[in-house]
Amino acid sequence: MAHDVAGGLTGWDLEGFHNGGDTECWRRLGSHEVTIFDDERGEIHGTRFAVWAPNAHDVRLNADFNWWTGDQMHRVPGSGIWALFVEGVGTGALYKYNILCADGTWREKVDPMAFFAEQAPANSSIVYTSKYLWADDEWMSRRSAAQPHKEPMSIYEVHLGSWRKGKTYLELADELVEYVTWQGYTHVELMPVTEHPFEPSWGYQVTNYFAPQSRLGRPDEFRHLVDRLHQAGIGVILDWVPGHFPKDEWALGRFDGTALYEHEDPRQGEHKDWGTYIFNYGRNEVKSFLVSNALYWVTEFHIDALRVDAVASMLYLDYSRNDGEWVPNIYGGNENLEAIDFLRYVNKHLYERVPGVVMIAEESTSFGGVTKPVHHGGLGFGFKWNMGWMNDSLRYLALEPIHRQYHHNEMTFAMVYAYSENFVLPISHDEVVHGKGSMINKVPQDTWRQFATLRAFYSYMWAFPGKKLLFMGCEFGQRSEFNEANSLEWWVCDLWGHHGLQRMFKDLNELYRAHPALWELDSDPAGFRWINADDASANTFSWLRSDAEGRQVAVAVNFSSEPWTRYRLGLPKPGVWREIFNSDAGIYDGSDAHGNLGQVVATGEGWNGYPASALVVVPPLGAVYFEYVGEE
The missing domain is CATH 3.20.20.80 (Glycosidases)
Incomplete structure (x- = not known):
């Protein structure tokens, strides 16, 4: 044992911890491999242990290196910290603190600052020094300049x-x-x-x-x-x-x-x-x-x-x-x-x-x-x-299509407060546990309509203002609720409906990332404008997303079971609008029967308060996105 029983730790080192200003207290408390200098023996390698227990009458270090018999720890003067330096101990050592508590009872406690611990049901703390060499410099450099x-x-x-x-x-x-x-x-x-x-x-x-x-x-x-x-x-x-x-x-x-x-x-x-x-x-x-x-x-x-x-x-x-x-x-x-x-x-x-x-x-x-x-x-x-958006939209999703017209505002209300905060739209683990049902089992009617509705809903979500969050398994329509005891049901990804939904997410994420109109102005009212928020009788919503350069994507989502084959959509410019996404496509296990042959042409006929419009096909329980590409 070296003369410096606290391993170089002093009350001065701990002042910040006690005044609330130490934002790196893991460097001082817990277990650390350190080298101290002894007048007689020179450099001595070992581990310093330190724990905050100001009201303890006594603290001992129980560890595998002392056969769990307890080495006496020492109060660091001017602090509520107990510390001990143990020579020759390093990464991998198991330990706990045995504390004689204020009520006179000995209690064995794990280290609040431990970097590593035994697997349950065991719970000893483990001395651990990282040797990791990072290789993500490019990412970290880019992150420091990010504008999330x-x-x-x-x-x-x-x-x-x-x-x-x-x-x-x-x-x-x-x-x-x-x-x-x-x-x-x-x-x-x-x-x-x-x-x-x-x-x-x-x-x-x-x-x-x-x-x-x-x-x-x-x-x-x-x-x-x-x-x-x-x-x-x-x-x-x-x-x-x-x-x-x-x-x-x-x-x-x-x-x-x-x-x-x-x-x-x-x-x-x-x-x-x-x-x-x-x-x-x-x-x-x-x-x-x-x-x-x-x-x-x-x-x-x-x-x-x-x-x-x-x-x-x-x-x-x-x-x-x-x-x-x-x-x-x-x-x-x-x-x-x-x-x-x-x-x-x-x-x-x-x-x-x-x-x-x-x-x-x-x-x-x-x-x-x-x-x-x-x-x-x-x-x-x-x-x-955005828990309000999540609750409203999931209530809407669970309705029979015939009843959705009476709850139309539940899908539009989020825009009333959309810019009061910077939002993430979450479909998280909390929505698919404890009897709430999986996402696909929230949707009424037959399997075809369940999958079509989910594809339409996620298409709605990915084009709506706000960042996106989806819980694992939802991307392929797992039917079972989340259960931490089991793996996701990966085998269903080969089945009709599940495979198409998973493929749609791949394309949807690619499309989302490629079009700044879908994310650049999420927190700016200039990035969103309704085309028609009020078409309750058709269960249809349409809007326009824009980026800072003025590029635009028009979106129409139909939550009814009927196809709209001549749906007039107001648009900001006449000319060619290319269909860049259709949730009813065959590759997504949709019907592939209700598309726009790759594009629509907007004329100068004003509609929905816009100077131009086009007749578009909006599939049943489906969504379409259009991108402006210019005059004919």
Whole structure:
């Protein structure tokens, strides 16, 4: 054992952690292979362990290298940190902290800052030093100059553990990359990869915030997956869960016998719905822990965006609570002022530190200014999931076609507030679980109409203002609900209907990326104009998308079972409009009977408030896109 028992760690090093300003606290706390200098022996290699447990009476290091008997740790003067340097210990060592808590009970805890952990049901922390050499310089350079609001974003949401069950990070680096590249998505969004022992939580009950889940491989193997996605030109979004954490006895909860990371008062510190604790966002050390965690994934793993889970549960003190079960803020209101302050802090810090990074809120209420910059009084997110659009459109989708005319406004209402925030249109895992049914089983009537309706709906979604997100399996119309215990039903991709839908997504993503009119002005009213929002009797919607150069794509979607063979469409210019997409095409397993022979010619006959118009064919339960190519 060296003379420097704390491995060079001093109270000065920890000041930032205690005042909420240490945004890289993973560099100081946790386990680190270090070299210290001893007066008698010179350089000594080993591992420094450090843990925050201010109210503990004693802390010991239980590890495989001491036969789990416990080495005495030492308080770092002027801090609530306990530390110990152990000579000769390195990557691969297993350890836990044995804490004599404030109530006089010894409790064995895993390291909150561990970079790696044992697979469940085991849970020891593991000393780990990354040796990974990144090869994504070109991607990272391009990312730093990115303008996400003016770029295409079509996101494939993935649960890594069940996309193809049993695949490792290394196998996914080949197979997932190949599939997403073929399908043409710009990004993948990974449901939480942070360590979670309870697999059916899908990663939303995190026990190790700094460790990728070990079921699929080692941390550097996860880095390799991200690296390969970047080399293929695919961005990586990671689900991040700062809203709550589970009550596992060996994890963060009541860490030193007191409410350290969570609120002491259960009215502020517990989510009854989820059986979890809520972070104490007003505590400086918790701010340092969480902001550091966000920065850790973005810098150490080159993650391009964080999608912040359950933001509404953070914003409101009375979230899912009855009267008397919550504590008002100092002004008597229901806003969680400390959580709001924390969200502004983490968003502002990441945008300042990492050019090109994106923060995305899953936020289901009408809370104002979610995507407004912090310096303009907003929360500072880049995008917000449009849950209103999702709920309205899925209600419409589930109706019999004959009844849709009475609910026409559910598909147009999103444009009323489309520019109040920067939106992502999400069809996520939450919509295909817990008895809600798969996307295809939400649609009424026979199999042909189910597939045709889905093709029309996704065509509607891909041409509507807002970035796109689709959960895995939806792209080929899986009939079973999402179940983390099983792989996706890949075998159906060879079957009629499923194969056509999957092929359509490949073409739709290619078309989307190739036409800036479909994404460049997503957040600008100049990028969208209705042609006819009010044709309820025909269950048909039509609109125009434009880019900054004035190039235009006209869209018509028919949610009735009748073909419209002479549908007059108002257009901004006379001349040739080429049909660039038809969801009823034979290659998509459509009827192939209702097309426009490649183009239509608009004449000077005004219609729908436009100076020109054309008679077009809009297939039953189908969509068509037209691109202006010039005068005849």
